[in-house]
Amino acid sequence: MAKNSPSGTRAANRKTDADSTSPVQRPAALAGYRETVESICVAIILALLFRSFVAEAFIIPTGSMAPTLMGAHKDLSCEECDYNFRVGASVENKGSSTRVVAGRCPNCRKRNVLRLADEANHATFNGDRILVSKFAYAIQDPQRWDVIVFKYPGNPKQNYIKRLVGLPNETLRIWHGDVYTRTSEDEPFRIMRKPDRKVMPLAHLVYNSSYLAEDLLAANYPSRLQPWDRGAEVPPEDSWQIQRDALGLTATVTAGDTPRWLRYFHNLPSDEQRRLIAEGVSMQSVDPYRSEAITDFYAYDSYVPQPLINNQHSPWESSGLHWVGDLTFETALQTSADASEAILEIVEAGIRYRCTIDLASGQATLAILGEQAEAFESGAETLTAATEIRAGQARQIRFSNVDSQLRLWVDDDVIAFEQPAYYDPSSFQAAHNDRPHYTKDHPLDAAPVGVAVRGGEAVLRDFRLYRDQYYIAAKSNQKMHDYPWGVEASAIMGLLDEPSQWDEAALWERRRAIAFELGEDQFFPMGDNSPESKDARSWGNDRLPPVPDEDAYKFARYHHVPRDLLVGKALLVFWPHHWNRPIPFTPNFKRMKLIR
Missing domain, CATH: 2.60.120.200 (Jelly Rolls)
Incomplete structure (x- = not known):
């Protein structure tokens, strides 16, 4: 290496004690730099390979999987009972000047008004950062109740995350909040029971x-x-x-x-x-x-945008x-x-x-x-x-x-x-x-x-x-509740609040059920935040611009995810939002968790 350098040649011709070793040291130093650069390149390549084939990190953008996974949100401790909860703030990312200024505690139901001006921890936090195994479904089939990442059939460049509830070759039925399936028209629908390990992760306080x-x-x-x-x-x-x-x-x-x-x-x-x-x-x-x-009730969905803060009840x-x-x-x-x-x-x-x-x-x-x-x-x-x-x-x-x-x-x-x-x-x-x-x-x-x-x-x-988790029986352009058109939310809430009317009300019999047919290699996902989840229940009515891939456009009209659009299985929340106080960027260790 030194022979190509004039200064290196001159150094080699001098025989003083001080620099007699320089012809050996310089190549060793350059070799060390080269090894460092090669190590960094190898690490980058391995990281890219790891990301492509083994695991990848994702950020949750919205609250469709709340409270399991958080999209953009506010993190509050109730001013009366001190219970910690989160409310959605994805509405702030929709190009409007709207700001979330309040949320309701799921424990004592106190409406908490945020102190945006003087409370750093009332800022809007980004969604959870999660790690997804891209190798999991190469060695085994997806399991019902897994939290999965997939390419949205209407736009395969966009990743979605939901919970898998429907499997190939079955008819799935949603009725009174539960999931039922059958594999033949000759058999009755059977309720799909969660395994023991899923009961508490899908429970709401x-x-x-x-x-x-x-x-x-x-x-x-x-x-x-x-x-x-x-x-x-x-x-x-x-x-x-x-x-x-x-x-x-x-x-x-x-x-x-x-x-x-x-x-x-x-x-x-x-x-x-x-x-x-x-x-x-x-x-x-x-x-x-x-x-x-x-x-x-979902605390995450109780967010109050600024224009409605003075209303007694907001939608x-x-x-x-x-x-x-x-x-x-x-x-x-x-x-x-x-x-x-x-x-x-x-x-x-x-x-x-x-x-x-x-x-x-x-x-x-x-x-x-x-x-x-x-x-x-x-x-x-x-x-x-x-x-x-x-x-x-x-x-x-x-x-x-x-x-x-x-x-x-x-x-x-x-x-x-x-x-x-x-x-x-x-x-x-x-x-x-x-x-x-x-x-x-x-x-x-x-x-x-x-x-x-x-x-x-x-x-x-x-x-x-x-x-327990309650899945709403609504699809396409239906209102996000189980009741037919013409039934106002105020009438429903009035009935729920009066036990003396429960036995006489005819509204219970009017609750609908919905069903979906799944074929070979077709999977049905839904969000844990059922009222605010854009999932397989509603894809059939999407208005999509023309796309070059006709199959992708066709899939968007279906209520399923094809196997080849599955990305992987969500494993853990490795970095939820940090805290701004008492010390900026304080890790939020309490919410780091395995995803169940």
Whole structure:
């Protein structure tokens, strides 16, 4: 190398001690630089190969997969209950001067007005950065409930991310929020049940008793958890005792031979009541047993654009238009050594789904109670399993009724019953209507979750209630709800708010179902944020400009993604938005997660 350099030749002809080694050192240095450059080039090539064939990073632009994945959004801590939640801000990216200035807490339903001028963390954050495996579907077929990335059939240059719900060669039906399929016209539709690991990732918070709103506490607004006896018009005084403070809710009971019930009433304060509370008015006279239907409310969709901030109700703040009966709840339950029994109950469509735990043996028994005992799909009226729950212990217990299946977890471990607790409500002997039910003797779906203890003392803390994902049966140019044309949102919400009208309303029977035929290598994706997801339900009515690839244009008229447009499987959120305070660019470690 040095012989091509005049200065290098002169250096080689000098024999002084100081520079006698320079002919050797210079080539070594250049060789080191070359190796460094080669290493960088190899790293870049490997990175490109990795990106092309193994994995790639994506940024989520919109909120169609919220709350699983965040598009552009605001990240808030409720000013009253301090619960952390996110509201969408993608509307700010649509070329308008609109700014999102408020959002509604999913826990206490307080409308939170953002402090854009002086709160750096109320800025609009970009969507989640996720890692996608492009190799996953080269070694196995896509699985139902996977979160997938694919090329949008109407524009294969554009990537979409949704959840896979429909598989090739099946007819998919969406009805009352659930997914049903069949592979032949000769067989009935069967509900598609989520595996255990997907139940909580697809759950939406309804209430967390560890985050209590300070304004409601100060105004003595009734607790949503209330002691209850059948036929009671006011909470019995010799049952559960409720204590609420800054640390959350604690319920205690001393029970005899009769089970003592604690039930959840979906008693939400209105904006008018919130206004009166702000003026110092007490809410002690509010009926503690007042309730309304649990709905498909999405905090992410409760964003309020600036022009509507002074409105009492904006179209972006819908409290949900669909009753959701599939529920999951969990709580920390501690019992005394003499307690004999704990009972967990979820009501759906007037049917009581119950898990009874013998605190002496730990045996858990599942049963379905309507006007009479109903049977599981296996024909058995009860199913049993062994658990480690015993009297005198504190345990974290979770009970779920999702997709016509009962499940029990103890300390986050799923309990295996004799067989899966599948049931088919259409087979029940008692008259069954898939709608909320209510009676004065028993509130049923107006107080759909209950915990009871018999024969001893108990303490209940950290109660959390979730509702299941609800898929809306709408396609093409239909309004994004299950009801036919001409039904106004105000009428739907009025019905959902009045349990006394549930049994007489004809609106429940008017809810629609939609179906889609899938062929070979055709997949049906939908977003977790069902009301605001542009997914396979609505592609059939897209107005697309002519494109050179006629097949791509044709696919946009279909409600599916062909196999050759699948990109890969979403793996993890490796970089959610950072925090601007207290230190700029502080990593948001809490929201880094595997994508389920």
